[in-house]
Amino acid sequence: MTHDPKSPVGHNRESRLFYQSRSRRPLIERSEGVYMWDVDGKRYIDASSGAMVSNIGHSDPRVIAAMTKQLEKASFAYRLHFENDAAEDLAIRLADRAPGDLERVFFVSGGSEAVESCIKLARQYALAKGQAQRTKIISRFPSYHGATLGALAITGYTPMHAPFAPMMVDQPKIPAPTCYLDRDDLSDHDRGIKYANMLEAEIIKQGPETVLGFIMEPVGGAATGALVAPDSYYGRIREICDQYGILLIYDEVMTGAGRTGKYFAAEHWGIVPDILAVSKGLAAGYAPLGAMIAPDRIVGPVLDHGGFIHGYTYAGNPLACAAGNGVLDVIEEDNLLENASTNGAALKDELTKMADDFAMIGDVRGKGLLLAIELVKDRDSMEPIDPKHMAAARLVDIAYDMGLIIYWRRTRGGYRGDHVMVCPPMTITKEQFADI
Numbered sequence: 001m002t003h004d005p006k007s008p009v010g011h012n013r014e015s016r017l018f019y020q021s022r023s024r025r026p027l028i029e030r031s032e033g034v035y036m037w038d039v040d041g042k043r044y045i046d047a048s049s050g051a052m053v054s055n056i057g058h059s060d061p062r063v064i065a066a067m068t069k070q071l072e073k074a075s076f077a078y079r080l081h082f083e084n085d086a087a088e089d090l091a092i093r094l095a096d097r098a099p100g101d102l103e104r105v106f107f108v109s110g111g112s113e114a115v116e117s118c119i120k121l122a123r124q125y126a127l128a129k130g131q132a133q134r135t136k137i138i139s140r141f142p143s144y145h146g147a148t149l150g151a152l153a154i155t156g157y158t159p160m161h162a163p164f165a166p167m168m169v170d171q172p173k174i175p176a177p178t179c180y181l182d183r184d185d186l187s188d189h190d191r192g193i194k195y196a197n198m199l200e201a202e203i204i205k206q207g208p209e210t211v212l213g214f215i216m217e218p219v220g221g222a223a224t225g226a227l228v229a230p231d232s233y234y235g236r237i238r239e240i241c242d243q244y245g246i247l248l249i250y251d252e253v254m255t256g257a258g259r260t261g262k263y264f265a266a267e268h269w270g271i272v273p274d275i276l277a278v279s280k281g282l283a284a285g286y287a288p289l290g291a292m293i294a295p296d297r298i299v300g301p302v303l304d305h306g307g308f309i310h311g312y313t314y315a316g317n318p319l320a321c322a323a324g325n326g327v328l329d330v331i332e333e334d335n336l337l338e339n340a341s342t343n344g345a346a347l348k349d350e351l352t353k354m355a356d357d358f359a360m361i362g363d364v365r366g367k368g369l370l371l372a373i374e375l376v377k378d379r380d381s382m383e384p385i386d387p388k389h390m391a392a393a394r395l396v397d398i399a400y401d402m403g404l405i406i407y408w409r410r411t412r413g414g415y416r417g418d419h420v421m422v423c424p425p426m427t428i429t430k431e432q433f434a435d436i
């Protein structure tokens, strides 16, 4: 059938695109701030910032102006032919804001690419140090680190991992500190240490000389539902990695660029990871952008040992980096870190109060504006409402029909939880909570 791309629009229009399934979605007409409108004029409040991406809200004219200015100057400059100011500036600004000695920046186009880059840098660093036997990256279950095969191998998320498991080198996993399922108090120091010590046990089991690194999300994403560990966990993990000479990799793809109320979540616990991945909020949906940030003590030996054997065509893309600079300007001009912290705490309180009226709310957790609600049959057993873990999916659909966008990822497969993510843009006001 011939297809006229100009008409008709919306659901009447045949689509050549495909994503996960055959289901169709309304066609977007425009977006502004925390709101989005479809072509039928229906308004949605974006209470998940897309997939925890649109941190500064939609269609901010300052970012559009920064991107336009870059396009008018030079639309593309390939990194092996030219340096570009947008990438150089953003790298300096990220290095200034990153914890400790993290000062060298490698740009990519998304979260999976950022994580792939961390794996490759860790491996090449081991090679540069003459430790070729280090090949393993320990991660946590559940966790999410990306869809590409390298990132997927270190991901503890059964629905996406299972079909490809036979094609990937199996990487060791330790349990994530899902304290809430055991109704543990997050201030329980011993619990944090107990969970962290599982890393030490795994390192010993694997043989410390074979382990490259340990990767973790400081606050979990959609696979775990904004999982926060007891404070003691973070320091003990750092200690164990130091003790065994293993690189600590922080996956801040979702938490980075302000979502938890600090520019990087590592700052909440005063941790300096060895390598850090950031994406989503970095260009906040205005362009595809991610970055790996690492110290010169790791990057230097790799560059001196045959160079970093890795790279993508769009690395350091001027337009994407101009968007990143524009987003950072907005975060700082509008004091959005403070807003994420204060209004995140206020929104968490509001959601927690809802638990008085809704017995299905088993737990409200998270940091800043990275929040999740656990849906349970009853709070004593913490069993999910639906044995197939589809209550969150149902809630997300009901909310969507009512014009509220919240987020859900399937959690079945060795994981007991069923949760929805509530993560509006950092621009959200207390008055807009009512809409949510």
Ligand code: PLP
Binding pocket: 051, 110, 111, 112, 113, 115, 144, 145, 146, 147, 217, 221, 222, 251, 252, 253, 254, 279, 280
């Ligand atoms: N790491 C984390 C913690 C994430 O939350 C995600 C995406 O949700 C990724 C990696 C992969 O990012 P992307 O989907 O941009 O490739």
